[in-house]
Every structure is written in C-alpha cells, then in structure tokens.
Amino acid sequence: MIGELVVVAYLLIALIFGVKIFTKTLSWLAETDRAVFPLSNLSIVGWGVVAFVTAFLLELAVMYPLWGSSAMFLALALFVGPIEEGAKLLPFVFSRGKDRMTRWRLTLKVALFFGIIEALMYFVVLASRGNILGGFLRLIILMFHVAWTAVALESALQGSLLEGYLRASLLHGLYDAPVLLMPFGGEIAGLLALGGIWAIIKLYNSIDEAFRFAVDYEKRLLERRRATVGTIYSDSGTPQNEPEEESGEEILEESGEDFTSWP
Secondary structure (H helix, E strand, O other): OHHHHHHHHHHHHHHHHHHHHHHHHHHHHHHHHHHOOOOOHHHHHHHHHHHHHHHHHHHHHHHHHHOOOHHHHHHHHHHHHHHHHHHHOHHHHHOOOOOHHHHHHHHHHHHHHHHHHHHHHHHHHHHHOOOHHHHHHHHHOOHHHHHHHHHHHHHHHHOOHHHHHHHHHHHHHHHHHHHHOHHHOHHHHHHHHHHHHHHHHHHHHHHHHHHHHHHHHHHHHHHHHHHHHHHHHHHHOOOOOOOOOOOHHHHHHHHOOOOOOOO
16 A cells, blocks of 8 residues: 555656656757757658667567566566667767767757657557546656756766666666556555656756756867867968867866766
C-alpha cells in the first residue's frame, strides 16, 4: 500500500516538474535559436525519423522474445533509457561534416522531434481508451527528451560524450522505472519511485547549466574566430580562408573547464 502511494506521489511530482521542465526548456530553445545558426528542417526531420525508427526497432527487439511476460517490463526498464538516449545522439556522432555547435543544435532539434512523435503516439493510444487527461499529460512532458539530450551534450562539449550518454540514460531510466515495474509489486515500484523523484529534480536543476554552457561555448568560439580573422586581415591585407574550428581543449582551457578527450 505504501509503495503504491509513493508511486502516486511520484506521478504528481512528475506532472508538476514536467510543466516546469517544459517551460524552462522551451525558453532555452528560443535562446539558442538566437545564438546558433538556423538549421534545415529536412535535416531535422530526416535525423528525427532515423532516431525514432532506430529506437523503435531496438526496443521491439528487446520486447519481442519476452512479449506478454513480466520480464518484458523489467527489460524495458533496463534498456529504454540507454536505447532512446543513444538513438537521439546519432546526429551528433555521425554528422561529421558539420561543426560541433551545429551538431549540438541539430541533436537538440532531433530530440524535440523524437519527443513530439512519442507524445503524439501516446496521446492517440490513451485518448482512444478514453484517457484524454493522460494523453495531454504525455504532451506536457515531451520536453523531458530535450532536457535529457541537453544533459548528455553538455558532457560531450566538455570532452566526454560517453559520460553524457550514461548520465542521460540513468536519468531517463530512473524516470521510467517506477511505472514499468508496477507488475512486480508496489513495494519495488515505490522504492524505484524515490529514485525517479531524484532523477526528475536532478534533471530540472541541470537544464540551466547544460544550456548555458553550450551558449557560452558558442559565444567564445565566435569571439575567437572574429579575433583570428581580424588578425589575418590586418597582417596580410587580403582575406584568407577562415581558420579551422578551435579544439574543445583550447576553448575549455580558456574557460577554466576540465578537458578529457573529444568524442
């Protein structure tokens, strides 16, 4: 009984913080639209479809052998976070023809596209069963996907995409686990709900830092490019090719951040 009450409390907290995360993340997306060059909608949709289909197929591969059993929900609790967070990072890893901040922005837009598709699918399913309120709640929390990806990309810009991926996967997995593991009993779900509450609050508190780091990173890159191009013009009197993008190590050393290795 206590476990079920904790899960109910968890769902209420998820709703409250879901609204807060939605508004805060939406505000930062508008800010980054002004700080980073615009992207092709075709690239966003294309990579969004790739990310969603990849996640869908991998999750289906996990569920199919266990279909209809309680073990299926356990497998989902373990693998949904890593699968979906990895799928959303595909454009950052493979769009090598683009500079880092363009890939960062593209990946966030793909995460938003991913979240919208998932939210609409849940809305249709829940609404068809008469749960209109539940369907609208799924639309509200679609920004969780953008926030998780922003957390992953903050670590990527600092030098470790793997660390960011693991952080985002953990926060995502803890968020999903309480509901997915309800078939195993209220006590287990209630215990995991405590971890889910921590994950939601941690995500909310990480959003400002993740986006602010990226915006400041882009501003430092632009300042250094302008300074370098200005030096080229003053020294030679004729325009030269724009210098290559500075390494993450140089940018982070200038800002006092630690640098490990670029992914």
